[in-house]
Amino acid sequence: MVEGSEGARAVTQAVPGLPAELVAELRAALDDLALLTEPEHVAPYLTDFWHLSTGSSPLVARPADPAGVQAVVRACRRHRVPIVTQSGNTGLVGGNIPDSSGRQLVLNLERLNRIRSVSPSGDHLVAEAGCVLAEVQAAAERIDRLFPLSLGAEGSCRIGGNVATNAGGINVLRYGMTRRLVLGLEVVLADGTLWNGLRALPKDNTGYDLKQVFIGSEGTLGIVTAATLALSPRPRERHDLWLAVATPAAAVELLQLFRSRLGDTISAFELIADPGVEAAEAAFGIRLVEGRHPWHVLATVAWSFPDGLMAHVEAVLEAAMEQGLVLDGTIAQNDAQRAQMWQVREGQSEAMTRTGSVWRSDVAVATDRIPELIERCEAILPRVRPGIVLFPFGHLGDGNLHVNVLAKAPDRLGPEDRTRLQDALFDIVAAMDGSFSAEHGIGRWKRGALDRLKDPVERLLMARLKRALDPDGILNPGVITDPELAP
Numbered sequence: 001m002v003e004g005s006e007g008a009r010a011v012t013q014a015v016p017g018l019p020a021e022l023v024a025e026l027r028a029a030l031d032d033l034a035l036l037t038e039p040e041h042v043a044p045y046l047t048d049f050w051h052l053s054t055g056s057s058p059l060v061a062r063p064a065d066p067a068g069v070q071a072v073v074r075a076c077r078r079h080r081v082p083i084v085t086q087s088g089n090t091g092l093v094g095g096n097i098p099d100s101s102g103r104q105l106v107l108n109l110e111r112l113n114r115i116r117s118v119s120p121s122g123d124h125l126v127a128e129a130g131c132v133l134a135e136v137q138a139a140a141e142r143i144d145r146l147f148p149l150s151l152g153a154e155g156s157c158r159i160g161g162n163v164a165t166n167a168g169g170i171n172v173l174r175y176g177m178t179r180r181l182v183l184g185l186e187v188v189l190a191d192g193t194l195w196n197g198l199r200a201l202p203k204d205n206t207g208y209d210l211k212q213v214f215i216g217s218e219g220t221l222g223i224v225t226a227a228t229l230a231l232s233p234r235p236r237e238r239h240d241l242w243l244a245v246a247t248p249a250a251a252v253e254l255l256q257l258f259r260s261r262l263g264d265t266i267s268a269f270e271l272i273a274d275p276g277v278e279a280a281e282a283a284f285g286i287r288l289v290e291g292r293h294p295w296h297v298l299a300t301v302a303w304s305f306p307d308g309l310m311a312h313v314e315a316v317l318e319a320a321m322e323q324g325l326v327l328d329g330t331i332a333q334n335d336a337q338r339a340q341m342w343q344v345r346e347g348q349s350e351a352m353t354r355t356g357s358v359w360r361s362d363v364a365v366a367t368d369r370i371p372e373l374i375e376r377c378e379a380i381l382p383r384v385r386p387g388i389v390l391f392p393f394g395h396l397g398d399g400n401l402h403v404n405v406l407a408k409a410p411d412r413l414g415p416e417d418r419t420r421l422q423d424a425l426f427d428i429v430a431a432m433d434g435s436f437s438a439e440h441g442i443g444r445w446k447r448g449a450l451d452r453l454k455d456p457v458e459r460l461l462m463a464r465l466k467r468a469l470d471p472d473g474i475l476n477p478g479v480i481t482d483p484e485l486a487p
Contacts, residue, residue: 093443129160
């Protein structure tokens with residue numbers, strides 16, 4: 001993204017697609033680094049993370065503080081110009097990309113990147129929306145605390161987007177989704193009003209919990225500019241295990257054994273199909289387990305005591321092997337081995353993309369129904385698109401599985417293939433009382449699925465909420481819901 005003054009050249013001429021008065025107001029309200037109009041500088045803000053779609057916008061506004069965000073929202077409201085909000089631009093459902101009309105303004109929050117305060121005694125910090133997740137983790141570590149939100153894009157995703165999408169990641173089993181980690185929010189509303197709800201209270205029963213309205217709303221109800229985030233004790237002893245299992249059912253049994261014997265020390269429990277593991281090992285030059293096995297589990301256990309956990313882990317592994325649940329496995333002996341394990345897990349999509357065309361999904365069912373979900377997908381999806389390879393992986397501990405597929409080069413998955421695969425998978429999940437979007441959100445790409453599968457009463461309530469908080473419909477229109485649906 002552009003930071004220098006060259007890319008943020010002052011806007012002195014009309015910007016096609018936007019009212020001249022709007023551009024003049026923004027130029028007067030914001031600093032010289034805030035407005036991007038040159039096509040080569042705007043382009044990075046118009047494409048999604050996997051480069052599957054590209055939108056159009058003549059201008060990117062990058063205010064440096066909440067007052068600047070307010071100024072942009074007020075001006076856009078006056079001139080009825082829709083706003084698409086971004087922070088790290090790492091979203092995976094198209095909700096952070098403008099449409100093709102060329103009449104939407106991109107509001108990027110990357111310059112709101114201060115950690116405003118850190119409270120070691122209160123176990124919280126206040127971070128602005130543009131703070132990179134890894135920087136927030138590092139700020140917590142400096143005071144011997146843990147901010148447990150962790151995902152593959154943590155080196156580039158930002159807190160505003162994490163809050164707006166209610167990000168999940170690998171530690172949900174122990175610490176929960178983002179909404180469990182947020183104590184308070186600062187939000188610019190659709191009329192430009194700033195709501196300061198940056199309280200640090202675990203308990204506050206003084207009416208509606210308004211912060212929860214904005215968490216997971218994907219920028220459609222308000223624009224998050226800062227968040228008060230809860231911190232946890234930092235684990236002193238941690239063990240990462242790579243275990244081979246024969247079937248998803250065995251992995252579920254193994255999870256239950258771990259839960260009964262290790263309880264809340266389990267922070268991650270991932271299931272990975274071997275095709276993805278083999279591709280990642282080849283791509284990154286890693287060998288985790290000798291010999292091929294159909295399924296793999298990557299588990300992390302940790303606690304705040306300095307030692308003593310390994311004995312419990314070894315006892316559980318011995319029981320798992322006696323019961324035939326584990327075929328082979330290893331425990332990371334150092335940080336380098338741990339990093340390799342997680343590189344294979346996090347690099348599934350990247351590795352598969354090197355060998356062909358990939359379609360990605362994000363669904364959830366009850367944990368004990370994961371084997372059934374996989375069986376149904378193996379039976380149906382290859383008939384929907386012959387020649388594909390399934391490589392499911394994801395967070396078995398909380399029932400969130402990414403049922404991804406590969407078409408090996410030179411074969412490719414076209415838009416019609418992706419639509420048919422998505423519809424077939426979502427129908428399977430709906431029939432199992434699951435969710436067609438476990439942690440990535442709705443955005444634009446899953447809007448049709450929401451209209452087709454979401455309970456009508458829930459859709460009506462969401463539309464009424466949207467109309468109440470954004471009556472002019474300028475905040476990320478086309479994402480999640482349509483206010484016109486509300487009577």
